[in-house]
Amino acid sequence: MRNDDVLALQTALKIKLELGEDFKLDGSYGPATIKAVKQFQVSKELEDDGIAGVLTQSKLSNVVINNINKDNSEDTIHGEKKTIDNSDTSDADLKRILIRAKNEIIYYAVNGKSYTDAYELVSGYNNTFLDIYSNSDPLYKSSGGGLYFVYSLKLSNGEYICADNNFRKEITQKTTRPNTNVEQVSC
Numbered sequence: 001m002r003n004d005d006v007l008a009l010q011t012a013l014k015i016k017l018e019l020g021e022d023f024k025l026d027g028s029y030g031p032a033t034i035k036a037v038k039q040f041q042v043s044k045e046l047e048d049d050g051i052a053g054v055l056t057q058s059k060l061s062n063v064v065i066n067n068i069n070k071d072n073s074e075d076t077i078h079g080e081k082k083t084i085d086n087s088d089t090s091d092a093d094l095k096r097i098l099i100r101a102k103n104e105i106i107y108y109a110v111n112g113k114s115y116t117d118a119y120e121l122v123s124g125y126n127n128t129f130l131d132i133y134s135n136s137d138p139l140y141k142s143s144g145g146g147l148y149f150v151y152s153l154k155l156s157n158g159e160y161i162c163a164d165n166n167f168r169k170e171i172t173q174k175t176t177r178p179n180t181n182v183e184q185v186s187c
Contacts, residue, residue, distance in 0.1 A: 006027045007025060009060070010026070013033070017040060023036065035050070037051070037052050040059070044059045054101075054104055054124045055124060057128070058124035058127055090156055091133075093132050095161055098129075099170075099171055101121075101122070101163065102164075104121065105118045108121055115142040115146045115148065115165060118149070119140070133155075135154060137153060137154045143180075143183055144184055151163045151164070154177075162178050162187035164187045
C-alpha cells in the first residue's frame with residue numbers, strides 16, 4: 001500500500017517519535033512504518049498491533065493536522081514553497097476523512113456491533129474534524145435500534161457533507177443538514 005495518507009502518517013510518526021534519517025518518508029506501509037506505529041502505540045498505551053486505526057490516528061491527529069496546515073498559508077513540497085487555499089484543503093481533508101470514518105463505522109458494525117456502539121470511534125473522528133475546521137459541527141446519529149446511521153458536518157462554504165450506512169452510496173453534499181428526527185436516518 002502506497003499513498004498520501006501513509007506519507008502523512010509517516011510524517012507524523014517521524015515528528016512525534018523524533019525518528020532519524022534512517023526512517024524514510026516513502027508513502028509505503030512497510031515494515032519500518034509498522035514498527036514505528038507499534039512504537040507509537042506502546043508510548044500511548046494502545047494495543048501495539050502496527051495498524052494505524054482510529055485510536056492511533058486520533059492520538060497522532062494534531063501532529064498530522066499541524067503538518068498539513070502549517071502556517072495556514074503556505075506549504076513546502078521538496079523544499080519549494082507553494083501557496084495553498086486552506087478552505088479547499090480543509091474541505092478536501094474533511095471529505096477524505098468522512099469517507100474513511102464511514103467505512104470504518106460500517107466495518108465496525110459488520111463485526112457484530114450496532115451503529116449505536118460506534119460512539120467511541122466517532123468521538124475520535126469528531127476531534128479530527130474539529131482540528132481541521134473548528135466550525136465543522138460534526139453530528140453522528142444512529143436510529144432504528146442501531147441499524148442506521150448518518151454522519152454529517154459543515155464545510156467552509158456553509159454546505160454540509162453527509163455519509164450514511166448505505167455502503168453503495170458515496171458521501172453527499174447538500175445546502176442543509178440531513179433530518180435526524182426520523183426513525184430511519186439517511187442522507
